[in-house]
Amino acid sequence: MGNFFNDGALVTATVLDRSISCSYCQGTVFGTRRIKLNTSGAEFFGFAWANRESLALICDRCGGLHEFLDGVVKTTAV
Template sequence: MAKAVRASLGDMWITCQVCKSDLFRERGVKLNSTGGELFNLAWADETATGLICRRCGFVHLFVNRGIALHRVKD
Protein backbone atom coordinates (compact mmCIF):
# COMPACT_ATOMS: atom_id res chain seq x y z
CA MET A 1 0.00 0.00 0.00
CA ALA A 2 1.17 3.55 -0.74
CA LYS A 3 2.78 5.58 2.02
CA ALA A 4 0.45 7.65 4.16
CA VAL A 5 0.50 11.43 3.83
CA ARG A 6 -1.06 14.38 5.56
CA ALA A 7 -1.94 17.41 3.45
CA SER A 8 -2.15 21.13 4.01
CA LEU A 9 -3.19 24.17 2.04
CA GLY A 10 -1.36 27.15 3.47
CA ASP A 11 -1.77 26.94 7.25
CA MET A 12 -4.94 24.79 7.03
CA TRP A 13 -4.69 21.00 7.48
CA ILE A 14 -6.97 18.92 5.26
CA THR A 15 -9.26 16.28 6.77
CA CYS A 16 -11.62 13.83 5.10
CA GLN A 17 -15.06 15.28 4.37
CA VAL A 18 -16.70 11.98 5.34
CA CYS A 19 -14.89 10.53 8.37
CA LYS A 20 -12.60 13.44 9.43
CA SER A 21 -9.41 11.32 9.20
CA ASP A 22 -6.23 13.20 8.29
CA LEU A 23 -4.37 10.29 6.66
CA PHE A 24 -4.45 9.90 2.90
CA ARG A 25 -2.64 8.25 0.03
CA GLU A 26 -1.85 10.50 -2.90
CA ARG A 27 -2.42 9.86 -6.58
CA GLY A 28 -2.38 12.00 -9.72
CA VAL A 29 -5.76 12.09 -11.49
CA LYS A 30 -6.38 13.13 -15.11
CA LEU A 31 -9.38 15.43 -15.59
CA ASN A 32 -10.36 14.24 -19.06
CA SER A 33 -12.58 16.41 -21.21
CA THR A 34 -14.97 15.24 -23.91
CA GLY A 35 -13.12 17.20 -26.59
CA GLY A 36 -9.76 15.79 -25.52
CA GLU A 37 -11.08 12.25 -25.68
CA LEU A 38 -12.82 12.84 -29.01
CA PHE A 39 -9.69 14.16 -30.72
CA ASN A 40 -7.16 11.87 -28.96
CA LEU A 41 -5.80 14.80 -26.94
CA ALA A 42 -6.54 13.42 -23.46
CA TRP A 43 -2.81 13.63 -22.65
CA ALA A 44 -3.17 17.44 -22.68
CA ASP A 45 -6.01 17.57 -20.15
CA GLU A 46 -5.45 19.01 -16.70
CA THR A 47 -4.20 16.89 -13.79
CA ALA A 48 -5.44 17.05 -10.20
CA THR A 49 -4.01 15.76 -6.94
CA GLY A 50 -6.18 12.96 -5.60
CA LEU A 51 -6.15 12.33 -1.86
CA ILE A 52 -7.71 8.98 -1.00
CA CYS A 53 -8.74 8.65 2.64
CA ARG A 54 -6.93 5.76 4.32
CA ARG A 55 -9.89 5.12 6.63
CA CYS A 56 -13.01 5.27 4.42
CA GLY A 57 -11.67 5.52 0.84
CA PHE A 58 -13.39 8.79 -0.09
CA VAL A 59 -11.51 10.54 -2.93
CA HIS A 60 -10.80 14.27 -2.62
CA LEU A 61 -9.61 16.13 -5.74
CA PHE A 62 -7.48 19.27 -5.66
CA VAL A 63 -6.47 21.33 -8.67
CA ASN A 64 -4.85 23.98 -6.47
CA ARG A 65 -1.07 23.72 -6.89
CA GLY A 66 -0.53 25.14 -3.39
CA ILE A 67 -1.39 21.85 -1.70
CA ALA A 68 1.53 20.47 0.33
CA LEU A 69 1.96 16.78 1.13
CA HIS A 70 3.67 15.69 4.33
CA ARG A 71 4.94 12.10 4.59
CA VAL A 72 3.92 10.22 7.74
CA LYS A 73 6.65 8.20 9.44
CA ASP A 74 5.86 4.49 9.81
Template sequence: MATKKESKPRFVKGHQLECQVCKNDTFWERETLMNTPGMTLFGIEWANKRAQNYICDHCGYVHWFLE
Protein backbone atom coordinates (compact mmCIF):
# COMPACT_ATOMS: atom_id res chain seq x y z
CA MET A 1 0.00 0.00 0.00
CA ALA A 2 1.30 3.44 -0.93
CA THR A 3 2.14 5.83 1.85
CA LYS A 4 0.17 9.05 2.08
CA LYS A 5 2.21 12.06 0.98
CA GLU A 6 1.92 15.75 1.75
CA SER A 7 -1.61 17.10 1.55
CA LYS A 8 -1.88 20.61 0.12
CA PRO A 9 -3.89 22.74 -2.30
CA ARG A 10 -3.39 21.65 -5.93
CA PHE A 11 -3.82 23.54 -9.16
CA VAL A 12 -4.85 22.26 -12.60
CA LYS A 13 -4.27 24.58 -15.57
CA GLY A 14 -4.14 27.56 -13.23
CA HIS A 15 -7.32 26.73 -11.31
CA GLN A 16 -7.37 25.58 -7.70
CA LEU A 17 -8.82 22.08 -7.44
CA GLU A 18 -11.88 21.53 -5.28
CA CYS A 19 -13.16 18.04 -4.46
CA GLN A 20 -16.24 17.18 -6.50
CA VAL A 21 -17.71 15.24 -3.57
CA CYS A 22 -17.03 17.22 -0.38
CA LYS A 23 -15.65 20.56 -1.67
CA ASN A 24 -12.39 20.13 0.28
CA ASP A 25 -9.36 21.94 -1.17
CA THR A 26 -6.39 19.84 0.01
CA PHE A 27 -5.13 16.76 -1.81
CA TRP A 28 -2.24 14.36 -1.88
CA GLU A 29 -0.76 13.31 -5.20
CA ARG A 30 0.16 10.09 -6.95
CA GLU A 31 0.82 8.92 -10.49
CA THR A 32 -1.01 5.91 -11.95
CA LEU A 33 0.06 3.78 -14.90
CA MET A 34 -2.90 3.21 -17.25
CA ASN A 35 -2.33 -0.49 -18.00
CA THR A 36 -3.87 -2.03 -21.10
CA PRO A 37 -4.28 -5.76 -21.82
CA GLY A 38 -2.14 -5.62 -24.98
CA MET A 39 0.83 -3.97 -23.32
CA THR A 40 0.56 -6.36 -20.37
CA LEU A 41 0.47 -9.37 -22.71
CA PHE A 42 3.76 -8.31 -24.28
CA GLY A 43 5.36 -7.32 -20.96
CA ILE A 44 5.75 -3.64 -21.83
CA GLU A 45 3.44 -2.06 -19.29
CA TRP A 46 5.99 0.70 -18.75
CA ALA A 47 5.04 2.10 -22.19
CA ASN A 48 1.42 2.80 -21.19
CA LYS A 49 0.14 6.33 -20.58
CA ARG A 50 0.29 7.79 -17.08
CA ALA A 51 -2.38 9.71 -15.20
CA GLN A 52 -1.90 12.23 -12.44
CA ASN A 53 -4.17 11.60 -9.44
CA TYR A 54 -5.12 14.04 -6.71
CA ILE A 55 -6.75 12.31 -3.75
CA CYS A 56 -8.99 14.35 -1.46
CA ASP A 57 -7.50 14.49 2.02
CA HIS A 58 -11.00 14.63 3.55
CA CYS A 59 -13.13 12.01 1.76
CA GLY A 60 -10.60 10.07 -0.37
CA TYR A 61 -12.22 10.76 -3.75
CA VAL A 62 -9.66 10.30 -6.56
CA HIS A 63 -9.52 12.95 -9.28
CA TRP A 64 -7.82 11.70 -12.50
CA PHE A 65 -5.99 13.86 -15.04
CA LEU A 66 -4.38 12.76 -18.30
CA GLU A 67 -1.79 14.79 -20.18
Protein backbone atom coordinates (compact mmCIF):
# COMPACT_ATOMS: atom_id res chain seq x y z
CA MET A 1 0.00 0.00 0.00
CA GLY A 2 1.34 3.39 -0.93
CA ASN A 3 4.60 2.16 -2.33
CA PHE A 4 4.49 3.64 -5.81
CA PHE A 5 5.21 7.29 -4.99
CA ASN A 6 6.74 9.55 -2.38
CA ASP A 7 4.09 10.78 -0.01
CA GLY A 8 4.65 14.39 -1.10
CA ALA A 9 3.64 13.61 -4.66
CA LEU A 10 0.30 12.07 -3.84
CA VAL A 11 -3.00 13.75 -4.61
CA THR A 12 -6.72 13.27 -4.54
CA ALA A 13 -8.52 14.35 -7.68
CA THR A 14 -11.89 15.59 -8.86
CA VAL A 15 -13.45 15.88 -12.30
CA LEU A 16 -16.67 17.87 -12.77
CA ASP A 17 -16.63 18.37 -8.99
CA ARG A 18 -16.89 14.65 -8.38
CA SER A 19 -14.20 12.74 -6.59
CA ILE A 20 -12.25 10.32 -8.73
CA SER A 21 -11.81 6.85 -7.35
CA CYS A 22 -9.87 4.07 -8.95
CA SER A 23 -11.89 1.97 -11.37
CA TYR A 24 -10.12 -1.14 -10.19
CA CYS A 25 -9.77 -0.92 -6.42
CA GLN A 26 -11.80 2.22 -5.51
CA GLY A 27 -8.66 3.90 -4.15
CA THR A 28 -8.77 7.70 -3.97
CA VAL A 29 -5.06 8.55 -3.70
CA PHE A 30 -3.01 8.91 -6.86
CA GLY A 31 0.39 9.84 -8.13
CA THR A 32 0.49 11.96 -11.28
CA ARG A 33 2.38 12.01 -14.53
CA ARG A 34 2.05 14.50 -17.39
CA ILE A 35 2.06 12.86 -20.80
CA LYS A 36 2.64 14.58 -24.13
CA LEU A 37 -0.08 13.66 -26.58
CA ASN A 38 1.46 15.08 -29.73
CA THR A 39 3.21 12.54 -31.89
CA SER A 40 4.59 12.72 -35.40
CA GLY A 41 1.44 10.99 -36.60
CA ALA A 42 -0.99 13.30 -34.85
CA GLU A 43 -0.76 16.15 -37.36
CA PHE A 44 -1.02 13.80 -40.27
CA PHE A 45 -4.35 12.60 -38.98
CA GLY A 46 -5.51 16.13 -38.21
CA PHE A 47 -5.95 15.69 -34.49
CA ALA A 48 -5.37 19.30 -33.49
CA TRP A 49 -6.46 18.52 -29.95
CA ALA A 50 -3.63 16.05 -29.70
CA ASN A 51 -1.02 18.78 -29.45
CA ARG A 52 -1.67 18.89 -25.76
CA GLU A 53 -0.75 17.11 -22.62
CA SER A 54 -2.72 14.66 -20.63
CA LEU A 55 -2.62 14.03 -16.94
CA ALA A 56 -2.37 10.45 -15.85
CA LEU A 57 -3.50 9.53 -12.36
CA ILE A 58 -1.78 6.41 -11.15
CA CYS A 59 -3.56 4.69 -8.31
CA ASP A 60 -1.29 4.52 -5.30
CA ARG A 61 -2.91 1.32 -4.14
CA CYS A 62 -3.02 -0.88 -7.24
CA GLY A 63 -1.11 1.04 -9.94
CA GLY A 64 -4.14 1.39 -12.19
CA LEU A 65 -3.87 4.21 -14.72
CA HIS A 66 -6.53 6.83 -15.41
CA GLU A 67 -5.78 9.37 -18.09
CA PHE A 68 -7.47 12.74 -18.67
CA LEU A 69 -6.90 15.65 -21.00
CA ASP A 70 -4.92 18.50 -19.51
CA GLY A 71 -7.01 20.93 -17.48
CA VAL A 72 -9.91 18.56 -16.84
CA VAL A 73 -8.85 17.22 -13.46
CA LYS A 74 -8.36 19.23 -10.28
CA THR A 75 -5.85 17.72 -7.90
CA THR A 76 -5.33 18.34 -4.21
CA ALA A 77 -2.18 17.29 -2.38
CA VAL A 78 -2.79 14.86 0.45
